[in-house]
Amino acid sequence: MFAPIVLKSNICQWLESLEIHNPKFAHLFCQLIPARCPFERTITCFGRTLVHIPPLCKLNPFYEQIVYLRFKCLCFLADECGEDVTVYC
Template identity: 45%
Template sequence: MTLSPLRGPRQGVLIDRLRHWLDGIGPRSLPLARLLVRLIPARCPFERTVVIAGHTVLHIPPLCQINPLFDELMALRFRALCRLEAHQQGQQERHQDRQPQARRQHS
């Protein structure tokens, strides 16, 4: 059982269950894969650099790494991207198979 330094054992168990659930999600459908890629950002949306008159005044570091589910969410987004890429590859291969033989030899 993993315990968060800010939470008690009950929350640690809940987070472990959420991690396990997220790891088990395999985006089998294309609409779900597209939705996951849109919902889970590739970069931390909270990282900011405040610049005034060309001078950096403040830099807010990416805080997403302190999210206890960060790694699982990034892995889920990666699996969704892989699903979309596999679909794209399959479409390209089917498209090439449909081209007449003479046309493929000239390419």
């Protein structure tokens, strides 16, 4: 019964403990992890909003850790490598 909770906790800790030392991996993570939720949409017709689909990413149990990993990659590229990270924003 507690195995899924322990597994989730272990994965969260592993994601948080990842350290970025390779620019190629940092670029890869920045490309794979979107800056904002790709599922959020506002559907309009003739200038009127028909429906708004809210961001669904927060349903992901690892959302916070994944966003933090992307942030660490952006910081590494900007601070350590001196690269312009505006292409990922």
